[in-house]
Amino acid sequence: MSENEASKPKVVLVDDEKDFLKLMENWLRPQYEVFSFSDPEAVADRVRALVPDVAILDVHMPAESGFALCKRLRAQPGFETLPVVFLTGSKTDEDFVQHLETGGSRYLTKPISRQALLDALVEQIGPSRPA
Amino acid sequence: MAQSPISVLLVEDDADYAESVALGLRRPTPGREPFSIRLARRLTEAVDALAAGPFSAILTDLQLPDATGLEAVRALLDAAPQTPLVVFTNHGDETLALDAVRLGAQDFLLKTEAGEALLQRALRYAIARREADARCARYESEIDERRRVDELKDRWLGTLTHDLRNPLSIIKGAVLELDEGRAGPLNADQGTLVALARRQSERVERLVVRLLDLTRLESGRVRAECRAMDADGAVRLAAKGFERAAAERGLTLGVEVVPGSGQIFADPDLFEELVVNLVDNALRFARRTVTVRLAAAAEGFHELSVTDDGAGIPSDRLGLLFTRYGQLERPRGGGGYKGTGLGLAICKEIADLHRGLIQAQSAPGKGTSFVVRLPGAGAKTPPPLASAR
Numbered sequence: 001m002s003e004n005e006a007s008k009p010k011v012v013l014v015d016d017e018k019d020f021l022k023l024m025e026n027w028l029r030p031q032y033e034v035f036s037f038s039d040p041e042a043v044a045d046r047v048r049a050l051v052p053d054v055a056i057l058d059v060h061m062p063a064e065s066g067f068a069l070c071k072r073l074r075a076q077p078g079f080e081t082l083p084v085v086f087l088t089g090s091k092t093d094e095d096f097v098q099h100l101e102t103g104g105s106r107y108l109t110k111p112i113s114r115q116a117l118l119d120a121l122v123e124q125i126g127p128s129r130p131a
Numbered sequence: 132m133a134q135s136p137i138s139v140l141l142v143e144d145d146a147d148y149a150e151s152v153a154l155g156l157r158r159p160t161p162g163r164e165p166f167s168i169r170l171a172r173r174l175t176e177a178v179d180a181l182a183a184g185p186f187s188a189i190l191t192d193l194q195l196p197d198a199t200g201l202e203a204v205r206a207l208l209d210a211a212p213q214t215p216l217v218v219f220t221n222h223g224d225e226t227l228a229l230d231a232v233r234l235g236a237q238d239f240l241l242k243t244e245a246g247e248a249l250l251q252r253a254l255r256y257a258i259a260r261r262e263a264d265a266r267c268a269r270y271e272s273e274i275d276e277r278r279r280v281d282e283l284k285d286r287w288l289g290t291l292t293h294d295l296r297n298p299l300s301i302i303k304g305a306v307l308e309l310d311e312g313r314a315g316p317l318n319a320d321q322g323t324l325v326a327l328a329r330r331q332s333e334r335v336e337r338l339v340v341r342l343l344d345l346t347r348l349e350s351g352r353v354r355a356e357c358r359a360m361d362a363d364g365a366v367r368l369a370a371k372g373f374e375r376a377a378a379e380r381g382l383t384l385g386v387e388v389v390p391g392s393g394q395i396f397a398d399p400d401l402f403e404e405l406v407v408n409l410v411d412n413a414l415r416f417a418r419r420t421v422t423v424r425l426a427a428a429a430e431g432f433h434e435l436s437v438t439d440d441g442a443g444i445p446s447d448r449l450g451l452l453f454t455r456y457g458q459l460e461r462p463r464g465g466g467g468y469k470g471t472g473l474g475l476a477i478c479k480e481i482a483d484l485h486r487g488l489i490q491a492q493s494a495p496g497k498g499t500s501f502v503v504r505l506p507g508a509g510a511k512t513p514p515p516l517a518s519a520r
């Protein structure tokens with residue numbers, strides 16, 4: 001890991017759609033250190049070691065919903081206020097999210113553009129220093 | 132050629148009366164099927180006869196040795212629900228006769244009036260009516276079934292479009308990364324290919340987005356968030372967005388507002404979509420000018436019209452214009468533009484959601500004018516629907 005890499009904010013990215021994961025990695029990599037997971041199962045264990053600055057979670061995943069995963073992540077000591085950006089597939093999820101206790105988190109409706117994702121991250125954790 | 136006879140089960144305990152009825156029915160009518168009669172003197176005998184074989188019709192007295200009131204009607208309808216039933220009544224029994232009809236008998240005849248011609252006619256009508264009823268029931272269930280399939284198809288189309296959208300946006304996103312050079316420089320050939328892929332994926336995306344839009348509007352799940360808004364400003368803003376496109380094609384795009392007609396009661400986003408769709412179309416067909424006009428209309432409504440001086444629309448194509456099928460009738464080529472053909476269907480849904488009205492006025496060679504009527508801001512709630520939806 002280069003000096004530069006270490007200074008970038010860390011993003012945990014969870015989506016069961018592997019191609020979309022790759023695309024988002026491409027969008028984020030210039031400014032963030034990205035850790036991608038296509039299986040929500042592994043995330044909670046790894047997160048403690050990674051200490052991310054923000055998590056991006058797909059809502060609809062077959063193994064576990066993004067909401068459930070968010071709850072599990074925030075249940076861990078030190079992660080109670082971890083900023084989370086939800087990626088939702090449908091407009092109706094939006095209402096659902098609004099009723100959820102997600103403290104300061106954000107949702108984006110698919111299809112998601114590069115700019116929308118970057119803007120959401122800036123909004124959550126502030127601008128990252130250019131690489 | 133001998134016609135196959137109409138078999139009648141006559142249920143009557145009065146032998147003389149039965150004989151006279153049988154005589155009357157047996158007398159041949161030229162050009163009509165003859166009647167054949169089977170007599171039953173009791174209800175039980177009639178039920179047995181029905182069990183043994185079908186009849187074309189049943190003619191029954193209400194008062195029988197083993198039945199009174201509506202008992203005979205009930206038992207006969209039970210034994211042969213599909214067979215038309217006509218009942219005899221006496222003077223003073225009309226209420227009972229009406230009850231029999233309510234239960235499912237086709238008709239009733241007063242014994243004293245049941246002459247030969249009336250009898251024959253009543254039976255033939257009863258049979259024809261029963262057949263028509265059966266046909267109706269068949270059509271009704273067919274319509275129900277088709278409606279159900281139609282609904283399923285709509286839902287399927289919705290899911291399908293939805294499922295297309297995500298993979299498509301990933302493809303487009305990936306191509307964009309390449310096209311905008313974020314994945315490294317491309318040589319000239321690669322650049323051409325990537326630009327081509329980008330254009331085409333954007334085209335498919337537009338189709339998918341418009342289809343989703345239309346299915347959402349059609350589903351009734353979208354509510355127009357209507358409020359008093361400034362149509363004047365919204366129209367001018369939309370026109371501004373088309374300034375370049377108009378200039379590139381050497382067209383004049385004008386906005387005319389009749390004073391006092393700018394305030395409407397509408398959903399701003401949907402209104403904008405409406406204006407954009409109509410102006411986009413008009414600019415594609417206009418020869419020199421497109422005019423967007425706002426004016427007051429009757430009963431507190433306001434009228435938006437978008438007029439061009441293009442080739443016009445042949446009258447035989449106006450019918451499907453506001454449906455998603457309008458494009459099926461479109462001659463291929465038309466300036467090389469390949470739209471989705473959904474724009475006007477979306478406009479129609481938007482107009483309907485506002486309890487408004489959209490119309491095309493056109494004649495070949497005379498240009499086209501699309502007119503939309505929307506409730507004015509004075510209307511706190513939308514006025515009642517002109518046509519039920």
Ligand SMILES: Nc1ncnc2c1ncn2[C@@H]1O[C@H](COP(=O)(O)OP(=O)(O)OP(=O)(O)O)[C@@H](O)[C@H]1O
Nearest residue numbers: 412413416443444461470471472473474475476499
């Ligand atoms: N102003 C007009 N003059 C002549 N023909 C028109 C005009 N507006 C629409 N049409 C005809 O009606 C058709 C349907 O229009 P509609 O807006 O529904 O779809 P489209 O414009 O083909 O596709 P899209 O709206 O997705 O770009 C058009 O293809 C065109 O043939």
Ligand SMILES: [Mg+2]
Nearest residue numbers: 412470474475
């Ligand atoms: Mg159009």
